[in-house]
Amino acid sequence: MNVIKENTRQTIIDISIKLFAQSGYANVSVRDIAKEVGIKPASLYYHFDNKQTLYLASIKESFSLKASVIAEVLNRQEPAELKLKHYVYKLTELASEDEPFCRLMQREMLDGDEQRLKYLAEKVFQEQFDAVGDLVKEIDPQCDPHMSVISILSLVLYHMETRPFQMFLSGYKKEHNQVDFIAEHVFKLLMNGLPESK
Template sequence: MATVSTKDTILEVAARLFASQGYAAVSMRDVATEVGVTPANLYYHFKDKETLIREALAHVFADRTAPLEAIAGDSSSPDRTFEVVVGWFVRLIFEDAVFSRLLFRELLDGDGQRLEYLSKTVFERPFALITEVTSAYATRSDPVLSAVSVIGMIFGHFQLSRVLPHLPGGRVEYTNTDAVTRHVLALLRGALNGGPDGEPNVEAAP
């Protein structure tokens, strides 16, 4: 069994604290105390709080999205691979609170330079994989915009999941990951591979 390094432990603990309390509410001393190391030891690994935030985010996002490489590389049919990728992403967003809270915190309030760093070092590969899978499935749609639609639809369901049961006609079961996956797939399949007359959607070139 692999031994977890002190640095990785710090990153995981910091990510959990940042996700639950926010960046401003968590100090370097708080992280050191939670990990069980001295502040000096913490500063040995991370020169300041911004460095810790940046590396904690990169660590969590890279770790959680790593399985996508194997999932997207499956040799199944494009439809099956698309289905598996959508299901995996729904579960990740709905079931991993640390990942989803950090992700949405960054998208809404993240520092511009940090977002650029994360986009180039972490988000680029998962987005490219989702784009490839979507492109193979929906061959006549713009691959980048289609990937954005896949991601955006899943994000939207997650963001409304806590209030949906209280809205008119809303049900708790509508927030179940299997139900969300089925619904998202049904809508995406219709939108990406069939227009109102059953014809594939063809987007006009800019």
């Protein structure tokens, strides 16, 4: 009867990612997920032990995909400054096109327990975090790489997080939501600070 779907488990995860990202863990019921998958609620329990397990599988899936895509930019042979520029652009692009990932990330920052945050930090982000840390240290050997990397992430991700809010603040233009525009702004700021003393 089911022609398209050959892997229900994967479908469940994909839909769960979408729904959990949209509305948060508590606001999505197993019935909501089942309905969208086209399955009865009880059938979810054939594939996953419980709701928590399904949620965990979803964030693992969503997060591990991203990390690998980013890695590519950081492994190129380029001068540090250019590499940073490409990283900023890639990260902005990624954050822009995969909203569920961003929202899940935000939600984890808010509600993720210690164990989950530790897992995410060590298994998913550490490698990328360290690589960018090395990068900024090349640009300024005296800087605090930990703080600097967080700042880079701040600039990119917060611009994304606040997108639905920005349009109500003064001076908003359509360009402010475009990937290249944001990436360029961030990169310039990272290089020169606010005063554009070229």
